[in-house]
Amino acid sequence: MGFPSSLIETLRLYKNNVPLSKDGATASVLTQDQSLWSSTITNGDTLILSVDGTAAITYTITNAQFIATGDFTTVSNTNSLASWVEVFNNTLTGITAEIVGTQIQLTSNLGASNRAAVIIGAGSTFVTKGMFSASVGLSSQGAASDYVLNRNTAQFELTVPLVAGDSLAAGTTQTAARAQSNEIATGSVNLAAEGYIWLLIDDPGTIIPTGVVSNTALTVSSPSTNIIRYTSNVSEAFANVQVGDYL
Secondary structure, eight states: OBOOGGGTTTEEEEETTEEOOSSOBOOEEEOOOGGGSOTTOOTTEEEEEEETTOOOEEEEEOHHHHHTTTSOSSOOTTSOHHHHHHHHHHHOSSEEEEEETTEEEEEETTOSOTTOEEEEOTTOHHHHTTSSOTTTOSEEEOBOOSEEEETTTTEEEESSOOOTTOOEEEEETTSOOOOOOOOOTTSOOOOSSOOOOOOOOSOOOOOOOOSOOTTOOEEEEEEETTEEEEEESSTTTTTTOOTTOOO
């Protein structure tokens, strides 16, 4: 099946009315922002890690592993992210560690696969000491691609062939969307106070990891008309927020 080249970038395929994924998804877990790691991180701390459905392994991080990098002599929350990445890649099996902004990302080496999975045990001292956190996520599941698109010929091949009774439809990201209220039995609604509704149009949005966790104190103020200011008692709580982001 072929399509005009102008549709290649916006094409969405639906199998039995369920959207298909062209790229699939990798299994990745992020640390918290390094500024949130506890200063008590030290020699002998542990990371309990299960990769791709294998039994969990408890890894112990030691001073010797940092000495081997040639940059640091002890395990510390202030060691560079590059040195932590080197230690993780030298120590952990089945994953690749890399720097993402001010965080470290652990990704399964299986890539986009239904078997790919990364799970960090809550009993790890690196969890209790704030390197990894449930608020950011301690587990991730990968997913295989549902189809392959040849951009040269504008043809695609399904990973799982259709069977009798299946339906396949093609659409774009600009197809009509609508929101519907519950039934209003009386035909009208009387609001006791001024009502508001917020709509997100044509963009699913992206969740931005922040340093705002449980027991974080947020202060909300209005320094001027139409301006709302959020401040936190956590240093660098909004370090990943950029101009143009919204709340």
